[in-house]
Amino acid sequence: DQQVKQNSPSLSVQEGRISILNCDYTNSMFDYFLWYKKYPAEGPTFLISISSIKDKNEDGRFTVFLNKSAKHLSLHIVPSQPGDSAVYFCAASGAGTYKYIFGTGTRLKVLA
Amino acid sequence: SAVISQKPSRDICQRGTSLTIQCQVDSQVTMMFWYRQQPGQSLTLIATANQGSEATYESGFVIDKFPISRPNLTFSTLTVSNMSPEDSSIYLCSVREDGSSYNEQFFGPGTRLTVL
Numbered sequence: 508d509q510q511v512k513q514n515s516p517s518l519s520v521q522e523g524r525i526s527i528l529n530c531d532y533t534n535s536m537f538d539y540f541l542w543y544k545k546y547p548a549e550g551p552t553f554l555i556s557i558s559s560i561k562d563k564n565e566d567g568r569f570t571v572f573l574n575k576s577a578k579h580l581s582l583h584i585v586p587s588q589p590g591d592s593a594v595y596f597c598a599a600s601g602a603g604t605y606k607y608i609f610g611t612g613t614r615l616k617v618l619a
Numbered sequence: 620s621a622v623i624s625q626k627p628s629r630d631i632c633q634r635g636t637s638l639t640i641q642c643q644v645d646s647q648v649t650m651m652f653w654y655r656q657q658p659g660q661s662l663t664l665i666a667t668a669n670q671g672s673e674a675t676y677e678s679g680f681v682i683d684k685f686p687i688s689r690p691n692l693t694f695s696t697l698t699v700s701n702m703s704p705e706d707s708s709i710y711l712c713s714v715r716e717d718g719s720s721y722n723e724q725f726f727g728p729g730t731r732l733t734v735l
Binding site: 509511539541543548549550551552553556596598600605606607609610611612 | 620623628650652659660661662663664667677711713715722723724725726727728729731
């Protein structure tokens with residue numbers, strides 16, 4: 508059973524517009540969520556995180572929103588740039604554990 | 620953040636053989652992890668590599684198939700034993716930096732393994 512789901516395998520966005528990547532989870536014990544970006548032939552790079560005590564965290568062009576009641580989080584990138592083209596993974600972990608459960612990823616393509 | 624390197628970056632191996640993957644970190648870290656990403660799948664945690672003791676394996680992974688060494692706080696190896704084509708994956712090590720108040724892990728570049 509996939510506890511962390513990214514239902515959109517791919518997304519295309521025009522440069523300068525907003526990219527919204529979505530992630531759903533099923534385990535209510537998850538309390539820390541992260542987004543990673545992965546380029547081909549490289550390991551995942553940490554992007555932004557959010558604790559369950561917050562509903563929003565912002566870092567430059569990247570904002571993560573958390574809706575605990577819906578068990579849903581989203582990553583907003585604005586404005587999108589061609590260099591943002593990559594696979595984005597969301598991940599979740601539970602209290603007192605450093606184990607991540609990853610989603611299957613969404614491939615973002617930002618068109619110039 | 621910690622700088623992590625892995626060797627080899629990729630390899631093509633024959634069925635039934637074994638491959639040892641190395642992970643080197645530029646600073647001492649207590650927590651080091653090994654993940655697998657099968658084609659089209661998400662990253663799955665194989666085990667937590669503990670310095671000075673046996674690794675802690677996740678459900679579905681066993682020491683005989685994936686023996687792990689952790690001789691010091693900057694280095695670990697993962698061996699994929701008696702390989703079959705189903706072991707074709709990207710294998711990644713990651714670390715959590717000591718003293719970090721956050722839960723982020725930092726990943727190495729990965730080892731792409733193809734088993735024929």
